[in-house]
Each structure stands twice: as C-alpha cells, then as structure tokens.
Amino acid sequence: MLMGSFLLIVSLSYAQSDAELTRSTLSKSTIEGHIYFLASDELKGRETGSPEIDIAAQYIANTFRRYGVQPVPGAENGYFQPVHLEKTKPAEHLSLTIGDFATDELLMLKGQNTELSGEVIFLNYGMPDDYQKVDAKGKIVAVRSGSEGKAGPNDIFGLAREKRQVAVENGAVALVELTQLKGVMWGRFKRYLSGEKLQARSQQTNDLIHLWTKGEADTFEKIVKKKAQGQITISGMDRTAVPSKNVVGMVEGTDPDLKEEFVIYSAHYDHIGIGQPNNEGDSIYNGARDNAVGTVTVLSAAENIARHPTKRSALFILFTAEEKGLLGSEWYVDNPLIPLDKVVYCFNSDNGGYNDTSVATIIGLERTTASENIKSACTEFGLEAIDDPAPEQGLFDRSDNVHFAASGIPAPTFSLGFRAFDAEIFKYYHQASDNPDNLDYDYLTKFFGAYVLACRKIANDPVTPFWVKGDKYHEAGEALYGDK
Numbered sequence: 001m002l003m004g005s006f007l008l009i010v011s012l013s014y015a016q017s018d019a020e021l022t023r024s025t026l027s028k029s030t031i032e033g034h035i036y037f038l039a040s041d042e043l044k045g046r047e048t049g050s051p052e053i054d055i056a057a058q059y060i061a062n063t064f065r066r067y068g069v070q071p072v073p074g075a076e077n078g079y080f081q082p083v084h085l086e087k088t089k090p091a092e093h094l095s096l097t098i099g100d101f102a103t104d105e106l107l108m109l110k111g112q113n114t115e116l117s118g119e120v121i122f123l124n125y126g127m128p129d130d131y132q133k134v135d136a137k138g139k140i141v142a143v144r145s146g147s148e149g150k151a152g153p154n155d156i157f158g159l160a161r162e163k164r165q166v167a168v169e170n171g172a173v174a175l176v177e178l179t180q181l182k183g184v185m186w187g188r189f190k191r192y193l194s195g196e197k198l199q200a201r202s203q204q205t206n207d208l209i210h211l212w213t214k215g216e217a218d219t220f221e222k223i224v225k226k227k228a229q230g231q232i233t234i235s236g237m238d239r240t241a242v243p244s245k246n247v248v249g250m251v252e253g254t255d256p257d258l259k260e261e262f263v264i265y266s267a268h269y270d271h272i273g274i275g276q277p278n279n280e281g282d283s284i285y286n287g288a289r290d291n292a293v294g295t296v297t298v299l300s301a302a303e304n305i306a307r308h309p310t311k312r313s314a315l316f317i318l319f320t321a322e323e324k325g326l327l328g329s330e331w332y333v334d335n336p337l338i339p340l341d342k343v344v345y346c347f348n349s350d351n352g353g354y355n356d357t358s359v360a361t362i363i364g365l366e367r368t369t370a371s372e373n374i375k376s377a378c379t380e381f382g383l384e385a386i387d388d389p390a391p392e393q394g395l396f397d398r399s400d401n402v403h404f405a406a407s408g409i410p411a412p413t414f415s416l417g418f419r420a421f422d423a424e425i426f427k428y429y430h431q432a433s434d435n436p437d438n439l440d441y442d443y444l445t446k447f448f449g450a451y452v453l454a455c456r457k458i459a460n461d462p463v464t465p466f467w468v469k470g471d472k473y474h475e476a477g478e479a480l481y482g483d484k
C-alpha cells in the first residue's frame with residue numbers, strides 16, 4: 001500500500017507535456033475502427049437527407065458520450081443541432097417585364113413562386129455606396145453584374161451573395177443583375193442553378209427575388225434606366241423539407257480566465273452518397289478521405305481533450321451538408337450555440353486525398369498567428385506542415401472554415417498531405433474508390449497525432465491566436481472581437 005501511494009504521488013506531481021498527453025490517447029486501432037465504420041458500405045456514402053447519415057450522426061454523438069464530452073446547452077438531446085434544409089424543384093416558368101420589354105431568359109439565384117410588380121431603379125453595381133442616395137424599399141433593383149473591370153464568371157458569382165445581402169438590407173423586393181453571360185458560360189450556370197437543390201429553409205415572407213439576365217447587359221441597362229414599372233413572375237417551384245443535423249459537444253476549459261474563450265474543432269461528416277458505378281461496379285461513394293478522416297480528427301481531439309482538458313474551452317462540431325454547399329457550417333454560424341465572439345479559433349479539417357505522407361497540408365497555415373503551434377506539432381509527429389500548394393483553387397474559401405473566417409474567426413483547414421492536384425488525388429477525390437481499405441493508417445496515426453497536439457498547443461497558449469496583419473479577414477476579426 002505504501003509503495004502504491006508513493007508511486008501515485010510521484011505520478012501526480014509530474015506534469016505531462018502536451019506531446020505526452022497527445023500520445024496517451026492516440027491509437028491506430030481506434031482510428032481504424034472509426035474510419036471503417038463511417039466509410040462502410042452500410043452507411044451508403046452518408047448523403048445529407050439519407051437515413052444512413054443519421055446513423056453516422058448517432059455514432060458520433062455516442063462516441064462523444066463514451067469519451068465524456070459534455071453536451072452543449074441548447075442542443076437537442078445534448079449533442080444535435082437540427083439544420084432545417086429543403087429540397088427545391090426549380091421554377092418551370094420565369095419572366096421579367098420592364099416597361100414594354102419582356103424576357104424569359106433568366107436564371108434564378110434565389111426566390112419562390114411569386115407575381116410581383118414595382119418600380120425599377122438602376123443602381124450601378126449594387127454595392128453599399130450605390131444605395132446611399134436612394135430609397136430602394138419595395139423596389140426592383142437592377143444592377144450590373146460583377147464590379148468595375150471585373151465581369152468574368154467568377155467575379156459575377158463571387159459578388160452575387162454580397163449584392164443580395166445589400167439589397168435585402170435596403171429593403172428591395174427583387175435584385176436583377178444584368179449580365180454579359182451567354183453561350184457556354186450561360187449554359188453552365190443554367191445547369192448549376194436550375195437543378196434540384198438543397199438549401200437552408202428560407203423565411204418565405206421576406207425573401208428577396210434574385211435574378212440574372214442573359215447577355216446584352218448594355219441593352220437592358222438602357223431600358224432599365226427609363227425608370228419603368230417592372231413585373232416578375234415565377235411559377236412551378238416546389239419545396240420539400242429535408243431534416244438534417246450538426247453534431248456538437250464541448251469540454252470546459254481549466255483556466256479560470258481562458259475558459260471563457262472557445263476553440264472550435266470541426267469537420268463535415270457528410271459525403272455524396274450513391275452515384276455512377278465505376279469500372280468495378282462500385283456505386284457507393286464511401287468518402288473515407290472526404291471526410292471520415294476529418295471526422296476522426298475531431299473525434300481524436302474530443303477523446304484527448306475530454307480526458308485531459310485544455311485551458312481554453314473546446315467546442316466540437318461535425319457539420320452536415322458540406323457537399324451540398326457548406327450548408328451545415330453556414331447554419332451554425334447563423335445560429336451559434338456559443339456566441340461567435342467567444343470563439344477565438346476554428347480549426348477545421350477537410351480532405352480530398354493525399355500524395356505525400358511526409359507532410360500535412362494546412363490551408364491557411366501562415367494566415368493566423370497559430371502557425372508556429374501547428375508547425376511544431378507536425379514536427380513532433382515526423383511531419384512537415386506546408387501551406388496551401390494551390391492557392392489558385394481557392395480552397396480556403398471552399399470549405400466550412402470560410403463561414404467562420406468571414407465572421408472574423410481565424411479558421412484554417414488541416415488536411416492530408418498534398419503538394420499538388422495530381423492524378424493520385426483525383427483517383428480518389430469524389431470517387432467510389434475513396435474506401436477505408438486503401439488508406440495508410442501509419443500515416444494517419446501521425447496525422448491525427450499532429451492535429452491533436454496542435455489543438456492542445458493552441459488551446460493552452462497564453463496568447464490568443466488571431467489573423468496575421470493584412471489578411472483578407474483581419475478586419476472582420478477586429479469587427480468581431482473589438483480592437484485587440
């Protein structure tokens with residue numbers, strides 16, 4: 001007895017390092033168990049809206065429970081955040097009349113069955129300044145698409161959301177963008193915008209109608225500038241509710257002050273479901289890399305932090321509907337369970353594949369002041385941390401982290417090691433071959449070790465992480481937290 005209690009005292013008085021604590025819960029067989037289950041054929045590719053993705057959600061919640069992760073106040077049954085989505089059947093008929101001019105060559109970005117009329121006003125590019133001297137309330141606002149000198153498809157699409165937001169804030173009933181799009185590009189957008197689509201359930205009452213006209217923007221502009229009355233008719237649309245959920249859990253921090261700050265550890269757990277069979281006749285898109293791996297980064301952090309809490313509090317979130325347009329993360333940011341200004345960092349994980357098992361690729365590595373913590377964590381597990389190898393792909397803004405970043409929260413994405421989008425990546429990326437049995441689990445063990453250690457370092461660092469100066473989202477950060 002004496003010897004035993006002596007040993008106990010010794011082990012208690014010895015503070016373990018974050019690296020040691022990370023290794024104490026890191027287990028290759030646990031990792032394999034999670035991935036083989038989440039990416040099993042029985043879960044049929046975890047498509048949002050399918051019964052099988054709910055089994056994945058239940059599995060994640062129960063794993064939280066088993067690890068001792070605490071329920072989140074306000075969450076359903078402690079671990080679920082309902083995400084109300086709906087499937088829309090596109091409109092059968094769209095038409096726009098301005099004065100004595102009419103067209104049905106339109107694309108709808110947002111709207112519902114309606115028949116509305118109102119005064120049409122032309123507001124240049126439809127940016128906030130353009131609304132300064134006018135009252136747009138109740139009016140149909142017509143604007144040029146894109147911005148001065150930027151009229152390419154990416155510019156147009158990239159600005160559409162912001163323009164819609166501005167129009168909503170100014171009380172417009174409809175936003176009509178006059179585009180130069182025609183031919184192949186028009187066809188592409190038409191296919192993209194006119195298919196069946198999943199989206200967040202809309203508040204039908206105050207929804208702005210948002211349309212694009214086809215080509216001939218200059219002609220439209222002349223007509224619109226005559227200050228005519230306009231009419232918009234939309235019919236044949238149909239919506240059905242698609243229930244869905246984010247899975248959440250938390251661990252309270254240990255430091256009396258720092259526990260007021262939260263770090264979010266997140267990944268999407270959905271994938272793309274059943275699709276075209278490949279040459280082997282496999283039609284189940286299991287999504288082992290994309291994103292059972294990301295899900296398990298979060299589960300690994302949850303297991304570790306529940307066992308050995310960090311100074312800052314931890315919030316774990318597994319998002320639904322990333323593959324449908326980042327819908328689960330958007331929903332979370334619009335309906336946060338912990339106020340966003342209490343969240344100091346969002347460490348996301350999303351994965352397509354890997355082609356270099358000596359690295360971890362962090363999209364946005366050098367964009368936050370936590371980069372040294374992430375790099376040293378990778379080094380500890382024999383990996384080199386590298387930044388986005390293909391910034392031209394815009395990956396930073398194409399995963400769930402972007403909704404947090406745009407709110408001001410520093411939010412990089414931790415990914416399996418890739419140095420380029422090459423054939424090795426496309427062999428598995430959104431393919432039926434993305435299976436659990438062709439993953440390198442020795443590499444994954446290091447990868448999860450590096451992620452968990454980086455989480456611990458960030459959550460224990462006395463200095464609160466932030467955007468580096470000059471970053472695109474630095475200003476949003478200052479606005480969220482107040483000047484630092």
Ligand SMILES: [Zn+2]
Nearest residue numbers: 271290323430
């Ligand atoms: Zn994907």
